[in-house]
Amino acid sequence: MSISRFSFPTPIVFGVGARKQVADHFKAQGFSSVMIVTDAMLSTLPFFTNYVVELKATGLTLDIFNGVKGNPVKSQVTAGVAAFKKSGASSILGIGGGAALDVAKAIALMVNHPGDIFDYEDEKPGALPIDKEIPYWVAIPTTAGTGSEVGRSTVVADETTHVKKVMFSPRLMARAVFADPELTQAMPPAVTAATGLDAITHLIEAFLAKGYHPMADGIALEGLHLAAKSLPAAFANGNDLNARGDMLMASMMGAVAFQKGLGVVHSCAHALSAVVDMHHGLANGIMLDHALAFNFKAVPNRFERLAHAVELKSGADFLPWVKNLKQQLRIPATLKGAGVAPDKLEPLFKVALADGCHLSNPVSVSEQDFREIFSAQW
Numbered sequence: 001m002s003i004s005r006f007s008f009p010t011p012i013v014f015g016v017g018a019r020k021q022v023a024d025h026f027k028a029q030g031f032s033s034v035m036i037v038t039d040a041m042l043s044t045l046p047f048f049t050n051y052v053v054e055l056k057a058t059g060l061t062l063d064i065f066n067g068v069k070g071n072p073v074k075s076q077v078t079a080g081v082a083a084f085k086k087s088g089a090s091s092i093l094g095i096g097g098g099a100a101l102d103v104a105k106a107i108a109l110m111v112n113h114p115g116d117i118f119d120y121e122d123e124k125p126g127a128l129p130i131d132k133e134i135p136y137w138v139a140i141p142t143t144a145g146t147g148s149e150v151g152r153s154t155v156v157a158d159e160t161t162h163v164k165k166v167m168f169s170p171r172l173m174a175r176a177v178f179a180d181p182e183l184t185q186a187m188p189p190a191v192t193a194a195t196g197l198d199a200i201t202h203l204i205e206a207f208l209a210k211g212y213h214p215m216a217d218g219i220a221l222e223g224l225h226l227a228a229k230s231l232p233a234a235f236a237n238g239n240d241l242n243a244r245g246d247m248l249m250a251s252m253m254g255a256v257a258f259q260k261g262l263g264v265v266h267s268c269a270h271a272l273s274a275v276v277d278m279h280h281g282l283a284n285g286i287m288l289d290h291a292l293a294f295n296f297k298a299v300p301n302r303f304e305r306l307a308h309a310v311e312l313k314s315g316a317d318f319l320p321w322v323k324n325l326k327q328q329l330r331i332p333a334t335l336k337g338a339g340v341a342p343d344k345l346e347p348l349f350k351v352a353l354a355d356g357c358h359l360s361n362p363v364s365v366s367e368q369d370f371r372e373i374f375s376a377q378w
């Protein structure tokens with residue numbers, strides 16, 4: 001038996017109103033000045049402005065950097081580092097979805113690490129080590145999908161080439177997460193569906209990924225159980241706080257579990273984001289049943305366990321369940337239904353094949369396999 005390493009270290013405060021404990025947390029850690037990193041659009045919403053008023057009333061000194069727009073790019077990080085240094089803040093509070101939290105993480109990285117952020121790209125030959133002090137930072141997620149708040153990496157794009165680069169280190173993790181379901185109520189149904197399907201894809205792919213990780217497997221199955229029950233409910237009624245709470249928990253469980261690996265669905269989704277600029281969660285949602293059908297032939301026994309997690313009797317019922325879930329959430333059944341033109345197929349195969357996620361798929365995926373998975377949808 002080979003030696004394995006497991007790590008699940010993020011302190012998480014979870015529940016309705018958890019955000020109200022953030023100020024005391026910073027003070028208990030000895031920090032009185034905090035820079036909030038958030039998304040430009042989100043920073044105008046009433047829940048955000050009200051929260052800032054609440055935080056200021058506690059006596060914390062606050063600065064706000066709201067320069068996150070769309071997906072993270074390098075200039076946002078550079079501007080955020082400059083704002084942090086100018087503010088004199090000693091700690092960072094990231095509030096938002098995956099983009100805002102990834103930028104918060106990247107700013108924390110670059111405060112004390114010299115040079116260009118891409119000098120720290122994971123597994124790049126000659127990359128600089130992430131070994132200097134990272135400012136204390138805390139995450140408050142406002143979506144339930146990426147699980148970036150418990151993740152160890154940040155994804156930032158080069159704005160000229162649009163290539164996304166991953167900076168990875170366990171030292172980048174948030175020092176604490178305050179996960180408050182009330183803050184996810186602002187998501188409209190289409191965002192709830194797409195981000196929720198991203199979480200479900202993480203849970204399924206982490207469980208199916210090859211490799212020895214029974215802890216991740218257990219977390220993935222229970223997370224899938226929660227998400228299967230609560231995603232349709234959160235979609236139907238965004239104010240259902242029990243369903244919102246289950247989805248927030250399931251999304252963190254997905255991100256914790258996928259340290260084991262992801263698979264073929266994510267490689268297809270990454271290709272769709274690169275080639276037709278599709279939302280990541282929507283891309284996973286559209287591809288999920290088509291790409292999993294490829295895995296079902298290879299590892300039917302693993303689908304028995306997935307089926308039991310969503311209270312079905314047999315593994316053969318799992319893919320029909322996914323199709324039905326998509327329909328309930330008004331996700332297009334196919335790429336054709338989503339309006340993707342067939343002339344995009346060639347670049348889709350190439351980008352999907354070059355993507356690293358399918359390397360941990362339970363069976364290897366060839367270019368021909370990607371061709372069949374994508375082409376079958378027209």
Ligand SMILES: [Zn+2]
Nearest residue numbers: 198202266280
């Ligand atoms: Zn994902």
